[in-house]
Amino acid sequence: MIDFEKLRKVYKISKALNVKDVMVLVNAAKKKQYEPGDFLIKEGSMSREVFFINKGLIRVFAINDKGEEITTGVRYEDQMITSPNTVLFDQPAQYYFQAIERTETYSMDYEKIQNIMKENPKLEPYRKIVLQVLLKQAYKRIDTLILLTPEERYIKFVEDYPELQYRLHGKYIANILGITPVSLSRIRKRIATKKK
């Protein structure tokens, strides 16, 4: 089941909003299971499905001009995931969203969320929160990429997301940091020898 207390923390849900209010949304959602390799949304899709990840790990990737898959980010437990391009701008998805682990989601179409929100004024304040959280994450990421060296970015990644280094292949981590897997290997070695 969904852990409501964790939700409170992640989405800064006020005490005024009780389990029942949130359950209106949860009950209207469809529960889905994805196996590793399954796609939630593919590039070019017009799907407006918004997923809440209850358990599991999703990678977001694009294909560059050399035909390589470049993982631009990941999403995991208690996070929302959707194609921002489609939901916000009515344009085809520009990324693939693929399960890395066995993943359980609750999802529904964006329009349906909007309708439920309208009928439940208590939920209204939370309409903007997802957008805001995404924006803050995005700015943080840009700063990291501009201000830090690859090695510093890796150290910060491990600090910020300690579990992810075990759940993600190095090649995905390398992509996310904007470096090559070979370079990541060397950085890891460098850090290991420095520590002594």
Add this chain to the structure above:
Amino acid sequence: MIDFEKLRKVYKISKALNVKDVMVLVNAAKKKQYEPGDFLIKEGSMSREVFFINKGLIRVFAINDKGEEITTGVRYEDQMITSPNTVLFDQPAQYYFQAIERTETYSMDYEKIQNIMKENPKLEPYRKIVLQVLLKQAYKRIDTLILLTPEERYIKFVEDYPELQYRLHGKYIANILGITPVSLSRIRKRIATKKK
């Protein structure tokens, strides 16, 4: 005066919204002038002032752990600028916002915008647009930083913002691209010799 037709394009303003509706906002705004070097908002400030840049150029910068100013972005004509951290999360500004050119803005506090929006339902659909545009820009920027090499980023920068290379010092451009000014010089030279 403000060019309403340009506004339509930039903010995807629908035909249903006429000049009069928008003027409710513009008339409530304060017109301000900034000279090069002046600050709109400083790091640590709790200002919730939202600026519309009618004319001019603003740089956003942070100070890194070595005490250097690192320009993380710029804003210019027809763009909005504010401290997202303060407006969205009620936290002190984490950047300095400084005029590079003589700049003319229309501005008002975020709360006032909210009130005017409430009283003018026609404006309501545009509440989210600024946030959405910012988010899209941010994602585009992340992709650029992850997917492209420094040289490719510079070429793209010049393609995307042809005027900015003349309006901005190279050191600011270098910061924005996540490289050093020295490296930018070399990239410029490389491109110049390649072209022949």
Add this chain to the structure above:
DNA sequence: CTTCATAATTATCTTTTGTTAATCAGACCC
């Protein structure tokens, strides 16, 4: 256990970047 596939590491080499310092160029003031 062996085989096969994929990922991670290592090695080698080339290219690029960072760092520091020197030089050059332009703007501005006296």
Add this chain to the structure above:
DNA sequence: GGGTCTGATTAACAAAAGATAATTATGAAG
């Protein structure tokens, strides 16, 4: 004009990253 300040370029060197290929895990499937 000369002097000063700041920014851009260049030079020289060290450090790091990219590219490619070989080697070494690792893990799944038979």
